Amino acid sequence: xxxxxxxxxxxxxxxxxxxxxxxxxxxxxxxxxxxxxxxxxxxxxxxxxxxxxxxxxxxxxxxxxxxxxxxxxxxxxxxxxxxxxxxxxxxxxxxxxxxxxxxxxxxxxxxxxxxxxxxxxxxxxxxxxxxxxxxxxxxxxxxxxxxxxxxxxxxxxxxxxxxxxxxxxxxxxxxxxxxxxxxxxxxxxxxxxxxxxxxxxxxxxxxxxxxxxxxxxxxxxxxxxxxxxxxxxxxxxxxxxxxxxxxxxxxxxxxxxxxxxxxxxxxxxxxxxxxxxxxxxxxxxxxxxxxxxxxxxxxxxxxx
Numbered sequence: 001x002x003x004x005x006x007x008x009x010x011x012x013x014x015x016x017x018x019x020x021x022x023x024x025x026x027x028x029x030x031x032x033x034x035x036x037x038x039x040x041x042x043x044x045x046x047x048x049x050x051x052x053x054x055x056x057x058x059x060x061x062x063x064x065x066x067x068x069x070x071x072x073x074x075x076x077x078x079x080x081x082x083x084x085x086x087x088x089x090x091x092x093x094x095x096x097x098x099x100x101x102x103x104x105x106x107x108x109x110x111x112x113x114x115x116x117x118x119x120x121x122x123x124x125x126x127x128x129x130x131x132x133x134x135x136x137x138x139x140x141x142x143x144x145x146x147x148x149x150x151x152x153x154x155x156x157x158x159x160x161x162x163x164x165x166x167x168x169x170x171x172x173x174x175x176x177x178x179x180x181x182x183x184x185x186x187x188x189x190x191x192x193x194x195x196x197x198x199x200x201x202x203x204x205x206x207x208x209x210x211x212x213x214x215x216x217x218x219x220x221x222x223x224x225x226x227x228x229x230x231x232x233x234x235x236x237x238x239x240x241x242x243x244x245x246x247x248x249x250x251x252x253x254x255x256x257x258x259x260x261x262x263x264x265x266x267x268x269x270x271x272x273x274x275x276x277x278x279x280x281x282x283x284x285x286x287x288x289x290x291x292x293x294x295x296x297x298x299x300x301x302x303x304x
Contacts, residue, residue, distance in 0.1 A: 002076045019053065020074065023074050024079070027301040032071030034067075058203065076121070090160040105124050118184050124154040157246065158182060169216045188232070191232060193268075199275065206266075208238055211295065226262075227261075277298065282302050
């Protein structure tokens with residue numbers, strides 16, 4: 001698990017961030033940045049680089065490799081620190097609070113501001129690099145992709161999609177973005193997978209989710225990973241979150257991804273609410289109706 005670096009920020013000097021930025025710049029060209037390149041990348045003297053390296057190593061913001069040459073790489077903690085500093089300079093957030101959710105592809109924390117916000121760090125590519133490189137559209141045409149690049153592109157894609165759809169689609173309101181991190185409005189509700197609906201509400205909630213996917217499709221986007229794990233249910237409605245893998249409707253596999261999204265949701269509802277949503281609901285027909293703008297309810301496709 002990646003450590004929350006918010007508590008370290010007050011102890012870091014501007015020159016520490018110069019070093020972190022220098023390592024970040026060098027990682028554009030090499031997985032490990034040679035020590036003798038850091039004075040130029042960080043715009044620091046060699047003596048200052050030596051001092052800052054020790055400080056950043058002690059705080060686990062960078063790591064060192066000395067097999068063929070002495071090289072340095074940002075850790076996710078170091079990358080988090082760079083994004084946090086930018087958000088602080090922009091006055092986007094005042095601080096970081098308790099974790100809201102921690103996972104292999106992203107960590108989400110409460111963000112302190114004048115309104116309830118959430119801070120999401122993308123972690124794609126760090127522990128599941130090969131899988132992400134294979135499945136994500138933004139890495140498909142690159143031979144050399146680092147975890148840093150993958151996480152940054154994931155955040156860029158998610159922020160782009162949320163900006164394009166909010167408020168027409170019930171997604172978190174995007175607030176700011178930097179590197180691999182997104183600040184968004186904190187949304188209400190509990191993850192669908194952990195919610196227990198009144199059986200009489202099951203079809204209505206499923207319809208609501210599918211209508212949101214239909215509006216997203218109309219606006220040009222397919223979620224491409226929709227499931228019970230990225231839908232929040234609250235008294236006031238639903239929120240669909242986690243959009244980094246979204247593809248445009250012009251993508252060659254967009255229809256296939258849409259059908260998979262529908263099938264995932266139908267399978268979950270049929271398993272948890274079998275008397276309300278039968279397993280033989282026509283998922284392909286529902287996906288076709290979403291794509292042509294005619295979807296109204298699963299009841300028209302074999303569901304009760």
